[in-house]
Amino acid sequence: MALTAVLRLPARALLRPWALLRGVALGRTEAAAGIRNGARRFGSQHVLVEPAAAAGVAVMKLRNPPVNSLSLELLTELVISLEKLENDKVFRGVILTSDCPSVFSSGLDLRELCGRNPARYAEFWKAVQEMWLRFYLSNLVLVAAINGACPAGGCLLSLTCDYRVLADNPKYLMGLNETLLGIVAPFWFKDSIMNTIGHRATEQALQLGSLLPPAEALQVGMVDQVVPEDQLLSTALSVMAKWLAVPDHARQLTKSMIRQATADRLLKQRDADIQNFVSFISKDAIQKSLQTYLEKLKQKKG
Numbered sequence: 001m002a003l004t005a006v007l008r009l010p011a012r013a014l015l016r017p018w019a020l021l022r023g024v025a026l027g028r029t030e031a032a033a034g035i036r037n038g039a040r041r042f043g044s045q046h047v048l049v050e051p052a053a054a055a056g057v058a059v060m061k062l063r064n065p066p067v068n069s070l071s072l073e074l075l076t077e078l079v080i081s082l083e084k085l086e087n088d089k090v091f092r093g094v095i096l097t098s099d100c101p102s103v104f105s106s107g108l109d110l111r112e113l114c115g116r117n118p119a120r121y122a123e124f125w126k127a128v129q130e131m132w133l134r135f136y137l138s139n140l141v142l143v144a145a146i147n148g149a150c151p152a153g154g155c156l157l158s159l160t161c162d163y164r165v166l167a168d169n170p171k172y173l174m175g176l177n178e179t180l181l182g183i184v185a186p187f188w189f190k191d192s193i194m195n196t197i198g199h200r201a202t203e204q205a206l207q208l209g210s211l212l213p214p215a216e217a218l219q220v221g222m223v224d225q226v227v228p229e230d231q232l233l234s235t236a237l238s239v240m241a242k243w244l245a246v247p248d249h250a251r252q253l254t255k256s257m258i259r260q261a262t263a264d265r266l267l268k269q270r271d272a273d274i275q276n277f278v279s280f281i282s283k284d285a286i287q288k289s290l291q292t293y294l295e296k297l298k299q300k301k302g
């Protein structure tokens, strides 16, 4: 469903994202089939959510082929899907993974960063902020089951999770590679990685724009576990069981105590961060650099 169509919906529908995803983003027939074995299954155009085999756990799959680039639509649907799960007392944990072969997420959709007008850049950046804030502060346990390449914004999304399991495949490179595109990762991208891998490792990884293969991502602490691809989901479920053995209220307050200050840094300057993004991305030199990068990506095949 186009975002413009979502925005045209009555406010009450937006306040009830569960109903929105069920009745509108899904076809009626699919929505009617949404309850299976007593458990709910729902989806939107770019995000599929289904109950896992374990009680209280949902699997959220990104499906924006070919490479799960984070468009405005995908970002919006991710936030709505998470909110829906948070509002449903049944769910306590989410496994975040990809429905696209060999790519977890290729990061922010480069087409959102090139050739748009300032209002659209601002709308897009607000959606990136919202995704990060909502996932980073979610009261659910989030486990990333990373089943593909995970650069830039894809890496950021995984860094919002409480635990990361990466499938062992040398092609599944992971990291914040913004500098290689001639752009600068904002401070809250930097905070996310620094809180995960530490100061010194961040100095290197962020300046060099390193995309690390699984063994190095593990060594530096960007992921918590690397496992054979066919064990990815079962490992994520085992990890989830361990996290769900802890009483929710104690774990949630502890998570908030650790993460809130980082989120507050952005919350205190959200508008300034948007203005900064719009003015940076609108510069001719940055636009040229991004266009060249996108064209190189497209030529790679030829």
Ligand SMILES: CCCCCCC/C=C/C(=O)SCCNC(=O)CCNC(=O)[C@H](O)C(C)(C)COP(=O)(O)OP(=O)(O)OC[C@H]1O[C@@H](n2cnc3c(N)ncnc32)[C@H](O)[C@@H]1OP(=O)(O)O
Pocket (backbone or CB within 6 Å): 066, 067, 069, 070, 102, 103, 105, 106, 107, 108, 109, 110, 111, 149, 151, 152, 153, 154, 177, 178, 181, 183, 184, 185, 186, 276, 277, 280, 281, 294, 297, 298, 299, 300, 301
């Ligand atoms: C003050 C503020 C400053 C601004 C801060 C901005 C922060 C930015 C964060 C970002 O996330 S920028 C995005 C960075 N992403 C990347 O560098 C990844 C680029 N993609 C790849 O490396 C590869 O595509 C892949 C993910 C490793 C997958 O490789 P694979 O061989 O499987 O597919 P491809 O043939 O390369 O791609 C297929 C198709 O998809 C297009 N595409 C790839 N990534 C993107 C993307 N991020 N956005 C839009 N489109 C993308 C690619 O061009 C191909 O298109 P077609 O040729 O089929 O048209």
